Amino acid sequence: MLAIHQIGGAGLAATGAALVGAFLIYAQPSTAWLRRGVIHVAPDGFDGFPGPSRRFAVRTIQRAVDLAAPGETILIWPGTYREEVFLRRGGRPGRPLILRAAIPGRAVISGVADPAITAAWRWQAHGAHLWSTPVSSSVAGLRWDGVMAFRSGSLPHLRRICSLPGAWPAFTSSDRKLWLCLPRGERPMASRLEVSRPMPHRTRSGGHQVASLWIEAPHVEVRDLRFDFAVMAAIQLWNTHHVLIEGNHFEGADVAINGNPSLRPLRQIRVSRNLSSCYPLYEWNREGWLSWKEVYSYSNCSLVWLAGSDATVDRNIVLQAGDGIKFSPHAGRNEARSNLIVETTDDAFEFDGPARHLLVSDNVVFNSSVALAPSPVSAGPLLIERNTFLLFPSHPRKGYGVLLKLMGGAIRNVKLKDNFYLGFQIGYGVADSPLSAVDVVANGFATVRSREEGLAQTAQIRWQGNRFRRLSLAEWAAASQNPTPLASVGGGPVTMPPVGPGWMDLASDRASLPLRPYLRSPWLRMP
Amino acid sequence: MPLDLWRRLGTAIGAVLGSWIASLAVGALLTTCLSPFSVDQPVGVATLAGWQWRWSVVMGVAMVTGATLGGAPPASLRRTAMVVGITAVVVLGLSLVAGGLAMFASRLQLWGAEWGVPSRSGYAARLAVLTATELVGLPSALGGGWWLLRERLKGRRQSGGGGGPGGG
Numbered sequence: 001m002l003a004i005h006q007i008g009g010a011g012l013a014a015t016g017a018a019l020v021g022a023f024l025i026y027a028q029p030s031t032a033w034l035r036r037g038v039i040h041v042a043p044d045g046f047d048g049f050p051g052p053s054r055r056f057a058v059r060t061i062q063r064a065v066d067l068a069a070p071g072e073t074i075l076i077w078p079g080t081y082r083e084e085v086f087l088r089r090g091g092r093p094g095r096p097l098i099l100r101a102a103i104p105g106r107a108v109i110s111g112v113a114d115p116a117i118t119a120a121w122r123w124q125a126h127g128a129h130l131w132s133t134p135v136s137s138s139v140a141g142l143r144w145d146g147v148m149a150f151r152s153g154s155l156p157h158l159r160r161i162c163s164l165p166g167a168w169p170a171f172t173s174s175d176r177k178l179w180l181c182l183p184r185g186e187r188p189m190a191s192r193l194e195v196s197r198p199m200p201h202r203t204r205s206g207g208h209q210v211a212s213l214w215i216e217a218p219h220v221e222v223r224d225l226r227f228d229f230a231v232m233a234a235i236q237l238w239n240t241h242h243v244l245i246e247g248n249h250f251e252g253a254d255v256a257i258n259g260n261p262s263l264r265p266l267r268q269i270r271v272s273r274n275l276s277s278c279y280p281l282y283e284w285n286r287e288g289w290l291s292w293k294e295v296y297s298y299s300n301c302s303l304v305w306l307a308g309s310d311a312t313v314d315r316n317i318v319l320q321a322g323d324g325i326k327f328s329p330h331a332g333r334n335e336a337r338s339n340l341i342v343e344t345t346d347d348a349f350e351f352d353g354p355a356r357h358l359l360v361s362d363n364v365v366f367n368s369s370v371a372l373a374p375s376p377v378s379a380g381p382l383l384i385e386r387n388t389f390l391l392f393p394s395h396p397r398k399g400y401g402v403l404l405k406l407m408g409g410a411i412r413n414v415k416l417k418d419n420f421y422l423g424f425q426i427g428y429g430v431a432d433s434p435l436s437a438v439d440v441v442a443n444g445f446a447t448v449r450s451r452e453e454g455l456a457q458t459a460q461i462r463w464q465g466n467r468f469r470r471l472s473l474a475e476w477a478a479a480s481q482n483p484t485p486l487a488s489v490g491g492g493p494v495t496m497p498p499v500g501p502g503w504m505d506l507a508s509d510r511a512s513l514p515l516r517p518y519l520r521s522p523w524l525r526m527p
Numbered sequence: 528m529p530l531d532l533w534r535r536l537g538t539a540i541g542a543v544l545g546s547w548i549a550s551l552a553v554g555a556l557l558t559t560c561l562s563p564f565s566v567d568q569p570v571g572v573a574t575l576a577g578w579q580w581r582w583s584v585v586m587g588v589a590m591v592t593g594a595t596l597g598g599a600p601p602a603s604l605r606r607t608a609m610v611v612g613i614t615a616v617v618v619l620g621l622s623l624v625a626g627g628l629a630m631f632a633s634r635l636q637l638w639g640a641e642w643g644v645p646s647r648s649g650y651a652a653r654l655a656v657l658t659a660t661e662l663v664g665l666p667s668a669l670g671g672g673w674w675l676l677r678e679r680l681k682g683r684r685q686s687g688g689g690g691g692p693g694g695g
Contacts, residue, residue, distance in 0.1 A: 015592045019669075022588035026581045026665050066577070084573070200569040208569040261567070261643045263650070 032069035039064045043079035071095035078106035090217025104224035104503035111230040113197040119190040139173040141196035166289045211236035233258035242268040247501040250276040257304045266308030275500045276303040277319040282343040299346045317500040328353030347373035354379035361385045373405040380413025391423035392480040400424030415439040427455035435460040444490030495525040538601040542590035549615035550583035566646035582664040589672030599683035614671035622659040629655030
């Protein structure tokens with residue numbers, strides 16, 4: 001047995017102190033007692049601090065979430081945080097862990113790669129508009145002057161679209177080379193170029209989820225942050241429940257808030273008053289630069305992709321998305337309410353799955369390719385009530401869009417009630433997707449085509465008390481500026497509650513650029 | 528006496544460096560072993576980075592203590608390196624065993640049957656390895672330090688205070 005007296009007293013004390021210090025470093029016990037319920041995070045902080053004040057802030061959000069105790073608020077000061085954060089310590093009932101911007105909208109969690117990477121690139125010209133540079137890994141996302149560039153599938157395709165009139169910046173990349181099209185004749189400059197951080201090789205179809213913030217613990221709130229250019233998801237809901245995501249701005253994420261798949265079924269999730277945008281996804285298609293098929297590869301760009309139970313998605317703004325909201329819960333009471341969805345290249349709402357006890361109400365959709373896609377709904381009941389769907393005339397190459405897409409298998413237990421739809425045609429459906437218990441009740445339709453055109457299952461739908469009005473193309477175009485003539489079928493200005501982040505000035509914030517024409521629309525009244 | 532001080536200092540630096548290298552090696556090997564099975568969450572350099580530096584600190588302190596504390600001559604660099612290496616192998620081995628058992632349990636539906644992810648066994652292995660490193664890291668580091676200290680002090684007693692194992 002070791003005789004303690006063999007070790008000197010001073011040495012023993014020093015050693016004891018060192019061992020206790022090492023133990024504390026290793027075990028990371030809670031330091032909440034050093035703070036007053038707030039952990040400060042700042043770009044000029046230091047991760048060795050416990051974060052009790054702005055002056056002694058920690059530097060990374062990851063360090064803050066590792067330190068945090070239930071009931072604490074992680075206050076994130078203005079700056080850009082290039083991190084992938086794993087939140088594994090949550091809150092408790094009544095004592096949520098809160099991540100919040102100290103100044104709303106000024107703290108950015110960014111998926112943009114270190115600027116040193118782009119600064120080191122050496123560009124070679126290939127004609128007036130095309131450039132190439134060697135790269136060390138494939139580039140998944142690229143922005144020029146802060147605007148997302150189109151990702152082409154191959155070099156020949158890039159060459160072709162680069163020479164088309166009305167082209168936007170575009171690129172294609174392999175593991176070794178990046179090709180960039182700058183159609184206005186600019187030279188590539190590191191100061192105007194941003195790329196997303198390298199993505200692991202195996203992505204969702206064959207493996208990995210990638211996200212800026214992983215929520216792997218319950219009772220969490222995320223407020224007033226900006227998630228910029230996330231690689232795949234901005235927030236991945238993984239193993240959690242009782243989550244509130246409110247007042248955030250998501251830019252350029254494949255799926256802003258992703259719960260599909262999740263480790264365990266999600267429950268009690270609320271997504272409220274956020275804004276997500278994939279600008280200029282819709283523009284590529286609007287003026288006919290790219291076909292619908294070409295932009296379809298961006299068909300996610302969604303605000304949420306959620307299953308689970310007891311989920312609410314309300315008062316959000318979705319701008320220039322692929323599918324705006326992908327929502328198909330399997331249990332509980334669920335709701336998508338008072339969302340404003342503007343310009344989607346695919347479905348405004350996709351309910352692909354059971355869609356159990358789901359109420360979709362009081363939403364406004366402008367200019368989607370498809371407004372509602374119960375394709376298929378396997379269980380229901382899905383009640384779609386008091387919504388307004390406005391699909392105005394667009395470039396012929398884009399197609400005219402539809403209200404309902406009925407395909408993908410048997411669809412059951414869906415009811416549309418008291419909605420108003422202005423558009424080219426009501427539905428697109430195929431005979432091999434039979435309908436049962438699909439009711440369309442007391443809706444108003446103002447369409448160019450007749451009820452049956454394009455909808456193979458018209459006879460399988462129970463139509464009751466609907467009002468129909470056929471429009472000429474000219475009347476349809478005029479209706480976009482004047483709803484008055486459609487009052488007889490229920491058309492008229494819609495008043496929405498405040499939507500989007502409360503801190504964001506929708507009239508001036510860069511993120512709301514595609515929304516501004518709609519804010520002036522006679523169809524919309526917003527506070 | 529100055530010579531003894533220099534030897535203690537050299538051993539201490541060696542123990543700290545050895546601990547740091549061991550933590551990097553264990554982290555790299557575990558990352559390499561996990562990567563092929565990790566389908567749902569990417570495993571990268573950052574996955575074990577937090578544990579690596581914490582373990583290197585605690586092991587460094589424990590090994591410096593074990594190799595230099597007390598009146599007995601310090602442990603030799605070789606002996607210190609060997610104990611650090613054995614500790615690292617123990618942590619690596621136990622973590623891999625935990626990962627393997629977790630995969631096995633997952634495939635038998637004993638664990639993670641309710642998980643909604645494409646690769647349950649891969650995720651089980653990941654969770655088990657990350658948990659095992661956390662649980663095993665501290666006792667293994669302290670155990671290694673204790674082992675070194677005990678050897679030195681035992682050796683001193685047996686030789687009547689004239690140097691310990693590997694101390695000459």
